[in-house]
Amino acid sequence: MSGNVRTTARSRVRSSSAEPETDPLRQETSSNYHRTKYESNSTSNFKLFLTITFFFIIIIFFLVHHFVTSAAQPHLPRVVTPFPAPKIMDLPQFQGEHKESLYWGTYRPHLYLGIRARTPQSLMAGLMWIGVKDGSNHLRHVCRQEDALSAYGWTKHNGRDYGHQVLVDHGMILTTEFIKSKGEGSGYGWDWAVRIDVQIDKSKWNEDFGRDAQLFFYLADEGGNVLDAGRENLNIRESSLLASGSRTDIGNWQLHLKSTDDLKLHYSGFHTPHFHNLSDLVEENLASQTRKHGQMQLPDSSDDSPNVLVFQIIGGFPFTTDIVFISATNSESSRVEKRVNSLTGDSLSNELKYKEQAYDEKIEKIFNLAEKVDSESISVGKAAVGSLLGAIGYFYGQSKIDLSRTLIHSEHAAYISYWPAELYTAVPCRSTFPRGFLWDEGFHQLVIWRWDIQISLDIIGHWLDLMNIDGWIPREQILGAEALSRIPEEYVPQHPTNGNPPTLFLALNGIINGLKNNEFNVMDRSEISLFLERAFGRLDAWFQWGTDEQLLLAWTGQYDNTSIESPGSNMHS
Numbered sequence: 001m002s003g004n005v006r007t008t009a010r011s012r013v014r015s016s017s018a019e020p021e022t023d024p025l026r027q028e029t030s031s032n033y034h035r036t037k038y039e040s041n042s043t044s045n046f047k048l049f050l051t052i053t054f055f056f057i058i059i060i061f062f063l064v065h066h067f068v069t070s071a072a073q074p075h076l077p078r079v080v081t082p083f084p085a086p087k088i089m090d091l092p093q094f095q096g097e098h099k100e101s102l103y104w105g106t107y108r109p110h111l112y113l114g115i116r117a118r119t120p121q122s123l124m125a126g127l128m129w130i131g132v133k134d135g136s137n138h139l140r141h142v143c144r145q146e147d148a149l150s151a152y153g154w155t156k157h158n159g160r161d162y163g164h165q166v167l168v169d170h171g172m173i174l175t176t177e178f179i180k181s182k183g184e185g186s187g188y189g190w191d192w193a194v195r196i197d198v199q200i201d202k203s204k205w206n207e208d209f210g211r212d213a214q215l216f217f218y219l220a221d222e223g224g225n226v227l228d229a230g231r232e233n234l235n236i237r238e239s240s241l242l243a244s245g246s247r248t249d250i251g252n253w254q255l256h257l258k259s260t261d262d263l264k265l266h267y268s269g270f271h272t273p274h275f276h277n278l279s280d281l282v283e284e285n286l287a288s289q290t291r292k293h294g295q296m297q298l299p300d301s302s303d304d305s306p307n308v309l310v311f312q313i314i315g316g317f318p319f320t321t322d323i324v325f326i327s328a329t330n331s332e333s334s335r336v337e338k339r340v341n342s343l344t345g346d347s348l349s350n351e352l353k354y355k356e357q358a359y360d361e362k363i364e365k366i367f368n369l370a371e372k373v374d375s376e377s378i379s380v381g382k383a384a385v386g387s388l389l390g391a392i393g394y395f396y397g398q399s400k401i402d403l404s405r406t407l408i409h410s411e412h413a414a415y416i417s418y419w420p421a422e423l424y425t426a427v428p429c430r431s432t433f434p435r436g437f438l439w440d441e442g443f444h445q446l447v448i449w450r451w452d453i454q455i456s457l458d459i460i461g462h463w464l465d466l467m468n469i470d471g472w473i474p475r476e477q478i479l480g481a482e483a484l485s486r487i488p489e490e491y492v493p494q495h496p497t498n499g500n501p502p503t504l505f506l507a508l509n510g511i512i513n514g515l516k517n518n519e520f521n522v523m524d525r526s527e528i529s530l531f532l533e534r535a536f537g538r539l540d541a542w543f544q545w546g547t548d549e550q551l552l553l554a555w556t557g558q559y560d561n562t563s564i565e566s567p568g569s570n571m572h573s
Contacts, residue, residue, distance in 0.1 A: 055455065065572035079401055079496045080418050081469040085537045088461035093527045096153045098454060102424075103189030106163055106178055107394040109427050110143055110434035110486055112152060113165070113176050117189060118424060120396040121223035123247060125325070127176065127196070128216035128279060130296075131169040132209040137296075139216075139286075140169065141279040142486075143431040153430075154390025155383045158362070159455050161190075162355035163390050165465065171204030172213065177352055181343055185335045187250045187328025195352065199318045211316055214296075216282055218310040218321055219243055219255060220275050227309045232300060234265035234311070240340060242267075242323075243309050250327035254336065257311070258344040261319035268311040269302025276485040282310055287408070322348055359386075366450055386448060391430055392459070394421045397479030402471075402493035415493060423477050424462045434486060436477035443504020449511050453524050456511070457531050460504055464538045468496075471541030502546050508532075508539075 088094075099118075107113025113127035127139040140147060142380065150168040157163035161180035166173070175197040182190040198213045219227055230241035240256040242265075247253065257265070270281050282298075284455040290296050298312045313321060322344040329336055341347060363385060366371060369378045399418035425436035426444040441463060449456035467473050478484055484492065514520060515528060 022170070034477065036190075037427065063445045075235055077403070077416060079403065079472070080416055082109075082419060083467040083469055083471070083538055083541060086534065087465050088531065088534050088538070089458075089465055091461075091530060092536055093454075094458060094461065095529060098458075100189055101160065102455070102458070104180060104192050105160075105392070105394070106154075106157070106390055107392065107424075108482070109391045109393040109430045110482065112140060112143055112167055113178075114180070114192070114316055115192070115194070116394060117249070118394045118422075119249060120422065121221075122394075123225075123245075123250075123253075124220045124222065124275065125194075126218055126278070128218070128222075128282060129169075129174065130214045131172060133170055139279055139283050143434065147237065153383065154386040156356060156359045157386040157390035158355070158359055159389035159392060159452055162352075162359065163386070164352075164356065165390065168201075171201045171206075171209075173199040173201060173350050175199075179343070179348070179351060179355060180503070181339075181351070182193075183335075183339050183342060184332060185328065185333045185339060186326070187253070187331075189250060189327065191324065191339055191343060193322060193324045193348060195320065195322050195348060196250075197318070197320045205317075205481060212314050213317060214318070215313040215315075216310055217257075217313065218278065218308060220244075220278060220308040221245065221247070222275060223247065224273075224307050225368050226305045227307060229267055229302060233298075234267060236263060236265065239251035240324075242311055244329070246330075253325065253327040254329050256324045256326070256340045256344075257313070257321060258324070259315075259319065259321040260345075261315055261321070263319065263321065264314040266298040266300050266302070266314075266412070267302075268298040268310050268312075269306030270308040270310070271306050272308060274481065275308075276481040278308065278310075281308070285310075362451075384493075385447065385451065388426060388444060389451065391434075391508040392424070392426045392455075393434070393436075394422065394424050395436065395477065395479035395483055396420070397481075397483070399474045399477060399479065400493045401474070402495050411542075418474065418494075419465055421479070422462065423466065423479055425459055425477070435483045436463075437500075438475045438477075439500035439503055442506050445504065445507030446510060449507055453511070453520065456507065457528070461531065461535070463504065464535055464542075467538050467542060470496075471538075471543075471545030472496055473542065499546065502542055505539075 033442050039390065047085070064454075103117050103119075104115065105118070106114065107116045107118065108124065108126065111126050115125040116122040126141065128139055130137050131140045131147070132138070138147070140149075143152070147169070150170070152165070152167040154163050154165045157165075163176075163178040165176045165178075166178070175195075177195040177197075178192065180190050180192045193219075196215060196217075198215070221227060225245055225247055227243055227245045229243055230239060234242065236257055236259060241254060242257050243255040245253055268282075268285055272281065285298060286296050289299055297314070298310060302309075315321070324340050324343045326334075326336060326343075328334055343351075360382070363378075363382050369381050373381070398420050401418055403414040403416055423436050425441055426448065427434050428437055428440045441459065445456050445460060448459065463473065475498060476491075476494060478487055478492055481499050511528060512532075514527060520528065541556050
């Protein structure tokens with residue numbers, strides 16, 4: 001036992017001597033390490049908390065701002081919300097040379113002769129003359145059935161740079177010809193000229209009506225730019241310059257008049273914000289001059305800063321005058337005199353003959369009329385195509401939309417404006433319906449796409465860009481003051497519940513068949529394909545809108561209370 005005790009004692013001593021002594025410094029260091037690690041973790045967690053909180057505050061701020069902004073800015077009604085897709089007219093094929101080549105034209109079809117550019121605030125030109133009806137003088141300007149002209153209309157027009165028109169007004173015969181020319185030094189949109197020839201039918205003209213013809217050719221700037229008369233006393237023997245001015249689109253420009261006949265000129269300048277009633281300004285001015293001086297002639301004076309200039313051209317029967325418009329006259333290569341000479345006199349006569357021949361040849365090439373009809377019918381066909389192309393117009397404005405049928409418990413008409421838009425389109429009738437009609441345009445394009453595919457796609461693209469988010473297109477386009485002046489107020493509003501059959505599909509079907517039959521060149525095929533690709537979404541939406549059950553029943557004649565409207569009225573069909 002004593003051995004065991006000793007062993008145990010030794011073991012106890014050995015064990016006791018093996019235990020390390022406690023180090024106070026090491027204990028303090030370890031304690032500090034654990035405390036520092038804890039504090040570091042706490043700091044990191046706090047920073048993370050602050051970061052997350054900050055981001056949450058930012059997100060909440062933007063959400064609140066979004067809702068407040070949305071509440072402050074009410075959403076547009078669907079009916080005036082554009083279709084959410086890129087515009088067709090933004091395609092490259094409608095820019096550049098194509099756009100410039102169609103810039104100027106006889107795009108005011110409601111006038112006997114009206115010229116403007118395809119831009120909202122255009123420099124415009126037009127023709128008036130004094131005609132005789134029932135022994136009284138009447139100023140002609142706007143195409144009106146009550147004028148009772150024996151004939152008027154473009155007998156030839158290529159839709160681009162040439163037109164020939166004959167107007168027969170109770171024994172007075174006016175021939176107007178329009179031409180554009182891209183000469184050296186021409187500005188944007190090129191130069192253009194108008195030839196006016198005045199004759200009389202002696203069997204129908206009474207000399208008591210007068211021995212002189214009185215024409216009024218004018219310029220009016222919708223943009224409000226000041227127009228300058230060439231001089232106070234106009235004399236074409238001394239200078240052909242009638243007027244000049246400047247615009248951002250075409251630069252400096254000049255208007256010239258030349259004639260080999262003995263003509264007298266007078267003028268008057270007006271400052272006005274309105275352009276739909278220019279004939280009223282001229283009539284009032286002539287009436288005032290007649291009362292004061294006993295002569296029906298303009299006073300050779302002007303308002304301050306005129307934006308309208310009217311030139312009175314007086315000549316004995318018969319006479320011819322050439323009026324030339326040239327732009328970019330401020331450039332070093334403007335060559336004004338040469339360009340004016342190339343569009344007057346014999347040079348103009350030769351160019352007009354060339355354009356007329358080209359028109360006749362194109363008619364025969366496209367429609368092969370000689371193999372189908374007699375010569376008299378061919379003349380009618382040429383006039384029909386010319387009348388259609390010469391009635392293409394350009395309009396800009398906002399449609400007026402009637403929401404009363406879409407509002408619950410609405411006792412009064414509620415109107416809203418469509419977005420500002422432009423429209424390039426043919427019109428059904430220059431005197432009665434000189435504006436765009438969706439239904440008619442499909443039939444117009446059955447001819448136009450065969451004549452000029454670029455013009456046709458341009459027109460169809462303008463119409464499809466008028467589509468709203470629901471696939472609806474206002475059936476009648478009354479855009480701008482001039483168009484509004486030709487229609488009673490009650491027929492102006494368009495109803496989003498009403499529509500026309502989608503006749504543009506007829507033209508598009510013909511174009512697609514033309515692609516299949518290789519009727520187009522390589523460039524045309526490419527542009528048509530790009531057009532159809534861009535237009536597909538709109539065409540699909542239009543089809544979906546039109547295949548509403550009620551509309552289908554209406555178009556097939558199975559539904560009496562239809563909302564499908566006929567052209568030219570709000571009558572149901």
